[in-house]
Amino acid sequence: MDQDRRTRLAPDERRRQLVALGVATLVDEPLEALTIEQLAKLAGVSRGLLFYYFGSKQGLHREVVLAARDGMLNATRPVDDLAPLDRLHSTLTRTVQFVRDHSGTFYSLVRGAASGDPEVREVVEQARVEQADRVIAVFLELGMPDTQMLRIALRSWVAFAEEALIEGALTTAMASEQIVEFLERSVRAVAASVGTESD
Amino acid sequence: MDQDRRTRLAPDERRRQLVALGVATLVDEPLEALTIEQLAKLAGVSRGLLFYYFGSKQGLHREVVLAARDGMLNATRPVDDLAPLDRLHSTLTRTVQFVRDHSGTFYSLVRGAASGDPEVREVVEQARVEQADRVIAVFLELGMPDTQMLRIALRSWVAFAEEALIEGALTTAMASEQIVEFLERSVRAVAASVGTESD
Numbered sequence: 001m002d003q004d005r006r007t008r009l010a011p012d013e014r015r016r017q018l019v020a021l022g023v024a025t026l027v028d029e030p031l032e033a034l035t036i037e038q039l040a041k042l043a044g045v046s047r048g049l050l051f052y053y054f055g056s057k058q059g060l061h062r063e064v065v066l067a068a069r070d071g072m073l074n075a076t077r078p079v080d081d082l083a084p085l086d087r088l089h090s091t092l093t094r095t096v097q098f099v100r101d102h103s104g105t106f107y108s109l110v111r112g113a114a115s116g117d118p119e120v121r122e123v124v125e126q127a128r129v130e131q132a133d134r135v136i137a138v139f140l141e142l143g144m145p146d147t148q149m150l151r152i153a154l155r156s157w158v159a160f161a162e163e164a165l166i167e168g169a170l171t172t173a174m175a176s177e178q179i180v181e182f183l184e185r186s187v188r189a190v191a192a193s194v195g196t197e198s199d
Numbered sequence: 200m201d202q203d204r205r206t207r208l209a210p211d212e213r214r215r216q217l218v219a220l221g222v223a224t225l226v227d228e229p230l231e232a233l234t235i236e237q238l239a240k241l242a243g244v245s246r247g248l249l250f251y252y253f254g255s256k257q258g259l260h261r262e263v264v265l266a267a268r269d270g271m272l273n274a275t276r277p278v279d280d281l282a283p284l285d286r287l288h289s290t291l292t293r294t295v296q297f298v299r300d301h302s303g304t305f306y307s308l309v310r311g312a313a314s315g316d317p318e319v320r321e322v323v324e325q326a327r328v329e330q331a332d333r334v335i336a337v338f339l340e341l342g343m344p345d346t347q348m349l350r351i352a353l354r355s356w357v358a359f360a361e362e363a364l365i366e367g368a369l370t371t372a373m374a375s376e377q378i379v380e381f382l383e384r385s386v387r388a389v390a391a392s393v394g395t396e397s398d
Contacts, residue, residue, distance in 0.1 A: 116315025148373070149381060152366045160359035160389070167351045174347070182348060182392065189388035190359070193381065 015053050018043055022064035023071065026104040030111065031061055031120075058117055065120050068105045069127045072098055078134050084141040085184075091134060092183050095161075096176045099169045107170065110162045132158045139191050150194045157190045214252050217242055221263035222270065225303040229310065230260055230319075257316055264319050267304045268326045271297055277333050283340040284383075290333060291382050294360075295375045298368045306369065309361045331357045338390045352393045356386050 009017065021043055025034050036057055040047045054060040075098045078087050099106045115121055132155040139154065140146055161183055168179045208216065220242055224233050235256055239246045253259040274297045277286050298305045314320055331354040338353065339345055360382055367378045 156359045156362035159362040163355035163358040185392035189392040193384035193388040
């Protein structure tokens with residue numbers, strides 16, 4: 001095929017490249033706006049090739065969201081050998097940075113929870129679970145009792161942080177450091193408000 | 200028509216009754232599952248009458264979500280002549296009660312944010328704005344400075360509370376009072392974590 005001669009990429013590599021190009025479109029447009037036709041034009045490949053790889057627009061969206069999610073989780077991965085609160089600070093600093101550098105990706109991920117496609121919602125939900133687990137690990141290491149309420153509180157704080165990041169980091173010019181400090185204070189405050197009854 | 204003779208309702212009343220029946224189906228099934236056919240059977244009216252009133256399944260969903268949202272906002276309306284923290288306690292107590300008494304409605308509302316229909320999402324978003332305004336009013340009355348960060352914090356806390364209500368009030372047998380107290384402590388902690396810099 002013409003495309004194979006031009007780029008000489010192995011199919012896996014070509015597929016990854018197409019997905020990355022799809023993620024890049026999130027900078028300017030929400031996931032819903034991404035179509036097979038548009039990506040075919042951008043990539044200079046045939047619609048047929050995209051249908052061959054992704055099956056449908058829905059299939060394309062799922063892979064794009066998965067790649068966007070993994071990109072965010074990788075960029076904000078905790079540094080294991082830091083002390084708990086330093087690790088939290090480092091993760092939150094990179095999270096705010098990611099949100100500002102990749103605002104469209106972050107927005108699509110958070111609002112991907114608002115996708116009509118249950119598989120897309122599930123991919124986004126997994127990111128929340130992972131982020132909650134990271135925060136829960138910090139407070140357990142700090143010696144908080146592992147209660148149902150603590151876990152509910154910190155999972156709920158992830159929803160809080162998403163909203164605060166959209167409203168603070170995306171829609172205002174507030175200093176990143178100020179947002180990071182607010183997130184740190186708020187998560188410690190929420191954890192403290194759980195109390196220490198073991199329930 | 201047969202239905203008119205049987206029930207002798209004015210069209211407005213009949214329409215409200217159909218919407219209420221639609222809201223009632225949320226007890227057992229999510230909004231997505233509600234169809235014109237199903238509601239026609241439940242109400243003992245023709246599909247044609249439902250199409251006449253609502254135009255489409257989407258139109259039906261919008262009215263059902265609107266009625267569900269207004270039901271929740273009414274049930275949790277602040278009692279104006281209470282002092283700020285007592286008013287907060289009263290609102291949160293009735294919120295937890297509403298969530299437990301109408302779990303399907305609440306779930307559909309919160310997950311209605313996950314609807315593929317922008318109009319349904321907008322209806323749900325308006326409920327969040329209203330709930331945030333209620334909480335913001337409490338803390339301004341308590342004398343907190345009206346900063347951008349306070350508003351972001353409390354709007355984000357509404358997302359926190361939704362998640363905590365789903366996880367705490369819907370999926371556990373935790374005492375309602377314990378959930379109310381946790382919500383009160385968490386919102387005060389979040390407000391306090393804003394700090395008092397006027398930004």
